[in-house]
Each structure stands twice: as C-alpha cells, then as structure tokens.
Amino acid sequence: xxxxxxxxxxxxxxxxxxxxxxxxxxxxxxxxxxxxxxxxxxxxxxxxxxxxxxxxxxxxxxxxxxxxxxxxxxxxxxxxxxxxxxxxxxxxxxxxxxxxxxxxxxxxxxxxxxxxxxxxxxxxxxxxxxxxxxxxxxxxxxxxxxxxxxxxxxxxxxxxxxx
Amino acid sequence: xxxxxxxxxxxxxxxxxxxxxxxxxxxxxxxxxxxxxxxxxxxxxxxxxxxxxxxxxxxxxxxxxxxxxxxxxxxxxxxxxxxxxxxxxxxxxxxxxxxxxxxxxxx
Amino acid sequence: xxxxxxxxxxxxxxxxxxxxxxxxxxxxxxxxxxxxxxxxxxxxxxxxxxxxxxxxxxxxxxxxxxxxxxxxxxxxxxxxxxxxxxxxxxxxxxxxxxxxxxxxxxxxxxxxxxxxxxxxxxxxxxxxxxxxxxxxxxxxxxxxxxxxxxxxxxxxxxxxxxxxxxxxxxxxxxxxxxxxxxxxxxxxxxxxxxxxxxxxxxxxxxxxxxxxxxxxxxxxxxxxxxxxxxxxxxxxxxxxxxxxxxxxxxxxxxxxxxxxxxxxxxxxxxxxxxxxxxxxxxxxxxxxxxxxxxxxxxxxxxxxxxxxxxxxxxxxxxxxxxxxxxxxxxxxxxxxxxxxxxxxxxxxxxxxxxxxxxxxxxxxxxxxxxxxxxxxxxxxxxxxxxxxxxxxxxxxxxxxxxxxxxxxxxxxxxxxxxxxxxxxxxxxxxxxxxxxxxxxxxxxxxxxxxxxxxxxxxxxxxxxxxxxxxxxxxxxxxxxxxxxxxxxxxxxxxxxxxxxxxxxxxxxxxxxxxxxxxxxxxxxxxxxxxxxxxxxxxxxxxxxxxxxxxxx
Numbered sequence: 093x094x095x096x097x098x099x100x101x102x103x104x105x106x107x108x109x110x111x112x113x114x115x116x117x118x119x120x121x122x123x124x125x126x127x128x129x130x131x132x133x134x135x136x137x138x139x140x141x142x143x144x145x146x147x148x149x150x151x152x153x154x155x156x157x158x159x160x161x162x163x164x165x166x167x168x169x170x171x172x173x174x175x176x177x178x179x180x181x182x183x184x185x186x187x188x189x190x191x192x193x194x195x196x197x198x199x200x201x202x203x204x205x206x207x208x209x210x211x212x213x214x215x216x217x218x219x220x221x222x223x224x225x226x227x228x229x230x231x232x233x234x235x236x237x238x239x240x241x242x243x244x245x246x247x248x249x250x251x252x253x254x255x
Numbered sequence: 256x257x258x259x260x261x262x263x264x265x266x267x268x269x270x271x272x273x274x275x276x277x278x279x280x281x282x283x284x285x286x287x288x289x290x291x292x293x294x295x296x297x298x299x300x301x302x303x304x305x306x307x308x309x310x311x312x313x314x315x316x317x318x319x320x321x322x323x324x325x326x327x328x329x330x331x332x333x334x335x336x337x338x339x340x341x342x343x344x345x346x347x348x349x350x351x352x353x354x355x356x357x358x359x360x361x362x
Numbered sequence: 363x364x365x366x367x368x369x370x371x372x373x374x375x376x377x378x379x380x381x382x383x384x385x386x387x388x389x390x391x392x393x394x395x396x397x398x399x400x401x402x403x404x405x406x407x408x409x410x411x412x413x414x415x416x417x418x419x420x421x422x423x424x425x426x427x428x429x430x431x432x433x434x435x436x437x438x439x440x441x442x443x444x445x446x447x448x449x450x451x452x453x454x455x456x457x458x459x460x461x462x463x464x465x466x467x468x469x470x471x472x473x474x475x476x477x478x479x480x481x482x483x484x485x486x487x488x489x490x491x492x493x494x495x496x497x498x499x500x501x502x503x504x505x506x507x508x509x510x511x512x513x514x515x516x517x518x519x520x521x522x523x524x525x526x527x528x529x530x531x532x533x534x535x536x537x538x539x540x541x542x543x544x545x546x547x548x549x550x551x552x553x554x555x556x557x558x559x560x561x562x563x564x565x566x567x568x569x570x571x572x573x574x575x576x577x578x579x580x581x582x583x584x585x586x587x588x589x590x591x592x593x594x595x596x597x598x599x600x601x602x603x604x605x606x607x608x609x610x611x612x613x614x615x616x617x618x619x620x621x622x623x624x625x626x627x628x629x630x631x632x633x634x635x636x637x638x639x640x641x642x643x644x645x646x647x648x649x650x651x652x653x654x655x656x657x658x659x660x661x662x663x664x665x666x667x668x669x670x671x672x673x674x675x676x677x678x679x680x681x682x683x684x685x686x687x688x689x690x691x692x693x694x695x696x697x698x699x700x701x702x703x704x705x706x707x708x709x710x711x712x713x714x715x716x717x718x719x720x721x722x723x724x725x726x727x728x729x730x731x732x733x734x735x736x737x738x739x740x741x742x743x744x745x746x747x748x749x750x751x752x753x754x755x756x757x758x759x760x761x762x763x764x765x766x767x768x769x770x771x772x773x774x775x776x777x778x779x780x781x782x783x784x785x786x787x788x789x790x791x792x793x794x795x796x797x798x799x800x801x802x803x804x805x806x807x808x809x810x811x812x813x814x815x816x817x818x819x820x821x822x823x824x825x826x827x828x829x830x831x832x833x834x835x836x837x838x839x840x841x842x843x844x845x846x847x848x849x850x851x852x853x854x855x856x857x858x859x860x861x862x863x864x865x866x867x868x869x870x871x872x873x874x875x876x877x878x879x880x881x882x883x884x885x886x887x888x889x890x891x892x893x894x895x896x897x898x899x900x901x902x903x904x905x906x907x908x909x910x911x912x913x914x
Contacts, residue, residue: 322409
C-alpha cells in the first residue's frame with residue numbers, strides 16, 4: 093500500500109511480521125502487541141528499528157513503558173467508524189511523549205486524515221491511486237480549530253484573546 | 256432499511272430510494288426504476304427474488320439508487336399491493352398528510 | 363444571543379464546502395454509500411421512509427427572528443412548506459433533495475445556522491432550558507456553557523468517531539426543564555467556590571431500548587476545569603464504549619457495566635492527567651466574551667401588575683384560558699414568558715408551516731427582543747414579553763393557529779414522527795396523538811385533569827420520550843398490526859423517573875378509551891392539589907392496572 097508520511101509519499105521500509113513468522117534480521121519490523129510482550133527481549137536484542145501494531149482495543153498503556161525502544165507505532169482501524177485509534181494516537185503523543193512514527197493503518201477515509209493529523213498521526217497507509225493533492229486538500233479544508241491538541245496549533249479561543 | 260423485510264415472504268418486489276432526491280422507486284422488469292409500484296417487477300420464490308435483487312447492483316454502482324431491498328407484495332385483481340403497513344405508507348405518503356407524497360400526485 | 367465572529371463564520375462556510383465536495387464525490391461514484399453515510403449523517407442528512415430528511419441545528423434551542431424567517435424560507439423553497447421541531451430543540455425537513463442540500467446549507471450559513479453534527483456517532487446539539495435567562499432562581503444562564511460546549515465539541519478531532527451518538531443537556535438551576543438526567547452527559551449549573559458557577563455533571567442517562575437515569579459523577583466542578591473534565595469523560599467512553607453491538611454502545615451501557623463508582627474513578631484518573639498536561643484550556647476571557655452575548659435584554663422598568671393584561675383577561679375568556687396555561691412567570695417585574703403551543707387539536711405535534719414560522723418570527727421581533735426558543739417538548743417560547751403586550755401577542759398567535767391554550771395539559775404531547783415518516787418505526791404515532799387530543803379536546807375537561815404529560819414513540823428507540831411520560835405510549839408491531847403499550851409515572855425533570863409498563867398493548871381503536879380509563883381512575887382517586895404524576899407516586903400502578911384491564 094502506498095504510504096504518506098509527513099504529507100508526502102514515502103517509501104515504506106517497514107515490514108509487518110505475523111506472530112508466527114520468522115523475524116528478518118536487519119529489516120525494520122512491525123510486530124503485534126502480543127508478540128512484543130511475548131518476545132520483548134529478543135526483539136530489543138535485534139539491531140534494527142522496531143515497531144508495534146496496536147489493534148482496536150489495545151490501548152497504548154500496553155506498551156507505554158517501552159516506547160523509548162520503539163521507532164514506530166501503527167494503529168489499526170478495523171473499520172473507519174471505530175474511532176478508538178484517535179485516542180490511542182493522542183495518548184501516545186501527549187501522555188507518553190512518543191516522538192517516533194505513528195501510522196494509521198486499516199480502513200481510513202480521506203475525511204479522517206486531518207483529524208488524525210491533529211491527534212498525532214504522521215503516517216498513513218492509503219489506497220492505491222490516492223493523489224497527494226487529495227491529501228493536501230483534505231488537510232487544508234479547515235482554517236481554524238476550536239480544540240487544543242498536542243499539535244500546538246492555536247485554537248480559536250486563543251486567537252480571539254491573543255493566547 | 257431492509258430491517259423490516261419479512262424473511263418468509265415468497266412474493267416480492269424490489270424498492271430503493273433515488274440517490275439524487277431520495278424519492279421512493281420500484282425496480283421494473285426492464286431494469287429501470289419507476290416512481291410507481293404498479294410498474295414493479297414481481298418475483299416468486301426465494302431464487303427468483305434473489306435474482307431480482309441481484310439485477311439492481313448495476314444501478315447502485317451507477318449511483319442511481321441507494322439501498323435496494325426486497326419487500327413482500329400480493330397481487331390482488333391485477334394490482335400490486337404491499338403486504339406491510341410500512342410499505343403501504345412508503346408507497347403512498349404520510350397517513351396524516353394526504354396532500355403529501357405520491358398519494359397527492361396524479362398517477 | 364450568540365453571534366458568530368469571523369472564526370465561527372469561516373468554520374461553517376468551510377464545512378459547507380467540504381460537504382459539497384463529499385456530495386460531488388458520492389454522485390461521481392468516488393465513494394460508496396457506506397463511506398458517504400457517516401459523512402452525510404454528520405451534516406444532518408438522513409434517508410427516511412419517503413425521502414431524505416435534513417436536521418438543522420438550533421443550538422440550545424435559541425434562535426433569532428431572522429433565523430426563523432430563513433427556516434421558513436427553506437421550507438418554502440426546498441421542501442413542502444413546513445418543518446418539524448424536535449425533542450432536541452432542532453428542526454427537521456422531511457423532503458429535501460440531496461442535490462439541494464449544499465445550497466440549503468449555504469442559505470443557513472448566511473444566517474449563522476448549520477446542520478453540523480445533528481446526526482452521526484459524534485457529539486450532537488447541546489440542549490438547554492427554554493426559560494434560560496428569564497426564570498427566577500437561575501444560578502447562571504445555561505446557554506453560556508452550552509455555547510462553550512458547542513464550540514469545543516464541533517469537529518473535535520479525537521471524538522468524531524464515537525461508539526454511538528452523544529447528547530449533552532445543560533440546565534441553569536435545580537428545576538430541570540432540559541431533562542439532564544436522561545442525557546449521555548447532563549449538566550446542572552450550581553454555585554461553586556465563592557458563588558462562582560460550577561457544574562454538577564451527570565453521566566449515563568438515556569432512553570431508547572434501555573432507559574437509565576444519569577449518575578452524578580462530578581460535583582461542583584469549577585468552570586476552569588469544565589472542558590478538561592468533559593474531555594476525560596469522552597476519552598474514557600471513546601476507548602471503552604462497546605463497538606461490537608449497536609444497541610449496547612451508548613455511554614449509559616458502559617456506566618451500567620462498570621458501575622458509577624468505577625466510572626467516576628476512571629474519569630477522575632484521566633482528569634488528573636489531562637489537567638497535568640495543561641493543553642486543554644478555557645480562557646476566562648472567552649467565558650466573559652460569550653457571557654456578554656447572553657446579557658439581559660434592555661428591559662423597561664415596569665410595575666409587576668399590568669392593568670392592560672388584567673382587563674384583557676376579564677374581557678376575553680379565550681385569552682384568559684391561554685394565559686392560564688401558556689404564560690409563565692418571568693424574573694423581571696412586568697414581564698412574562700409566553701409559550702407557543704405547536705399542538706393544535708387534530709394537527710401534527712411539533713410541526714409548523716412556513717407561514718406560521720414567519721408569524722412567530724415577526725411576533726418575536728415585535729414582542730420579545732427578536733428571540734425565540736424551541737423546547738424539547740416541541741413547542742416554542744417567547745421568553746421576554748411585557749405583560750402589557752400579551753394580549754396583542756396572543757391575537758397574533760390566534761390568527762395563525764398558534765394560540766392553542768394547552769401547555770402541559772393532556773393534549774400537549776411529545777410525538778415522534780413514527781411510521782408516517784421514519785424508516786426505523788414499527789407503528790404510527792401521530793394519528794394516536796391526534797385521536798387522544800381529539801378525545802380530550804374539551805378545555806374545561808383538560809383544566810380539570812390538569813398537568814398530564816403524554817409522550818408517544820413509534821418504536822423502541824424512544825424518540826418520543828415515552829419512558830418519561832406521565833403517560834407513555836409505545837407503538838409496537840405484533841404480526842403486522844400496530845399495537846400500543848402504555849406506561850405510567852415517567853418524569854424527565856429533577857424528580858427523574860422511568861415509567862412502569864402497565865400490561866398488554868392496545869389496538870389503535872382501543873387506545874383512546876384506555877387513556878380515558880386511566881384519566882378517570884386518576885380523577886376518582888386523586889387528593890386535593892395532586893397532579894396525575896403526584897397521585898401516581900402515591901398509589902403506584904395497581905389501581906390503574908385494575909381499572910384498565912378489569913374489562914379485558
């Protein structure tokens with residue numbers, strides 16, 4: 093699947109590895125939270141970047157203590173209506189201070205991108221044929237925001253009062 | 256919308272709403288959509304009904320209609336009559352505003 | 363009332379542009395109906411039995427005369443000349459074309475209105491007390507806080523794909539006209555430290571298939587913490603609300619499963635973290651800025667007694683009848699709160715024609731500082747009318763069939779659209795309301811009965827609030843025939859209660875007789891001064907079951 097990272101198409105160097113698959117040695121891998129917990133030491137011992145994929149229902153508290161070992165957290169949206177991932181990304185950034193890649197995977201609608209960016213997602217698996225213009229357009233649809241998130245964007249309330 | 260479908264119904268027609276304006280429409284034998292139930296194609300038996308519903312897929316893909324579904328009808332004196340109160344109301348219009356809906360238009 | 367600044371204007375305009383693009387992508391086949399549905403729902407667009415339905419937001423039920431004029435114009439231009447006022451203080455149009463909706467939204471935006479988040483699994487319209495700013499004893503105008511919550515909840519990036527819809531209600535005093543205990547979050551403004559406004563926060567109330575009364579989770583939460591507290595509740599819900607079963611996805615189910623204590627614990631734990639971060643911030647200046655929009659209107663200094671009013675009442679019985687039920691006390695001498703009933707006998711409860719909307723708008727401009735309120739019981743309020751002007755106001759209302767003198771009487775019903783309009787319904791509700799209203803048309807009889815709130819739903823989703831009716835009626839489908847089940851003793855106010863089902867359901871032919879039997883039973887056993895709901899609280903359902911099912 094094409095990957096958009098920081099607003100541009102990017103090569104995806106990461107490999108999603110199944111729970112029972114062999115771990116490639118020098119490749120950045122993404123494993124499930126379950127595998128992370130089962131094989132933590134072996135995974136840390138590797139000499140390559142490491143990512144964990146959170147399913148809906150797996151809150152980031154599961155991996156909060158280990159975030160300094162990870163370069164990527166992928167958050168799965170099993171259905172676009174399942175909005176748990178928005179909270180997961182918010183917590184990863186604001187609560188746990190994670191500054192690696194937070195990637196949205198699964199069923200993600202164009203109309204969710206700008207909300208996801210505000211929650212801290214910086215990478216997106218997108219459908220084949222997606223144009224980068226569409227991404228930029230989606231992000232630019234709203235000039236202002238009412239809510240504060242960790243992205244530091246000034247809210248309408250702040251702009252009104254010079255905050 | 257198909258939540259009110261009677262699973263044991265045998266004689267059925269297909270209805271949907273037109274995408275552009277939401278108008279209730281009925282699937283005809285020539286594969287088009289009519290505003291009027293009298294033009295609807297009626298199928299008998301599980302297989303024929305499933306086949307009828309399947310014929311509407313191109314209309315959905317072509318953005319003509321939304322959510323087609325089967326509903327039970329009876330044919331009485333040559334006229335197609337919906338079996339359920341719901342589809343009777345859907346065919347005619349609100350019972351408390353006889354000046355609105357299809358019931359108000361000349362056929 | 364609140365007025366948009368450049369920021370509010372731009373957001374609404376950009377939303378219309380966004381929706382226009384979404385409609386274009388849908389019509390071009392770039393997105394499927396499944397993908398389009400949540401997007402159109404978040405712009406208030408439903409697909410109903412006969413056509414699309416557009417639900418326009420009336421934030422906390424307050425609107426200006428020019429906004430009401432525009433709602434009328436939309437009914438004329440794009441619909442069939444009428445609109446329906448709802449139990450969430452919004453207005454619904456039953457016949458718009460999808461292709462017209464972007465233009466409708468443009469028209470709405472021109473008068474600072476929209477259809478944002480009036481449907482979908484997101485935070486919906488914040489509803490409030492229709493007597494806000496006018497009733498004596500108010501701690502603070504709840505609309506100030508409703509407006510703050512409205513802004514905070516609009517396009518919230520984290521909470522736009524919740525397990526299910528989410529409804530807020532705010533009231534500004536203990537007397538609760540906003541049914542806060544039956545909302546996902548219900549807020550009562552109370553006096554906090556140094557008498558500053560603070561908030562009692564109830565969570566997990568609701569009706570639908572499983573009616574529940576909200577639990578007090580936060581007591582006297584200070585204003586500076588309000589948004590952080592609400593964020594905490596929303597996050598706990600977003601992460602833990604059920605996603606596997608549509609009918610068990612509301613926050614009330616989560617509160618019920620965890621227990622109120624555990625819910626409170628989780629919220630407060632989250633709240634500690636949210637406060638630590640300091641990102642969520644409600645500036646004092648913003649509270650003050652919004653408060654200024656709800657400053658009292660320029661009241662005249664008047665004596666409390668109005669000889670003009672007294673004389674008119676003495677001269678005109680019809681007018682006197684209307685004053686008796688539809689006029690409520692105002693906190694300012696010489697003023698009154700006027701209730702406009704949208705429940706004419708034999709009409710459709712909550713509907714108003716475009717002409718009627720224009721009349722109400724003109725009357726509001728003339729007699730009530732150009733402001734109207736929609737009530738959750740589907741009536742309209744003109745909140746600041748000089749007592750001296752009540753007669754002229756009433757005459758204007760009467761001419762437009764808006765003078766029905768039945769507020770809170772047995773012919774003033776909450777009714778959902780039911781099977782006449784709604785794709786979810788199992789039975790028709792409006793004809794039942796009409797039959798009952800016609801049966802009890804005699805005004806003397808209505809006055810003898812006194813306050814009796816009848817609420818009618820056409821299916822178990824309870825949009826007609828039947829669970830909190832003094833008499834509640836639920837339409838069901840039994841083998842293809844519509845039947846009506848009666849419950850008694852529900853109440854949506856601060857004495858919150860869920861009605862008790864009486865017994866087997868009745869047919870359409872039987873239901874009005876059944877209501878008569880219940881009413882007669884009440885008349886026979888009531889004590890001095892007891893309203894129906896008071897008698898029911900004293901005697902319970904047995905006497906009513908007895909008389910109702912004795913002859914069956």
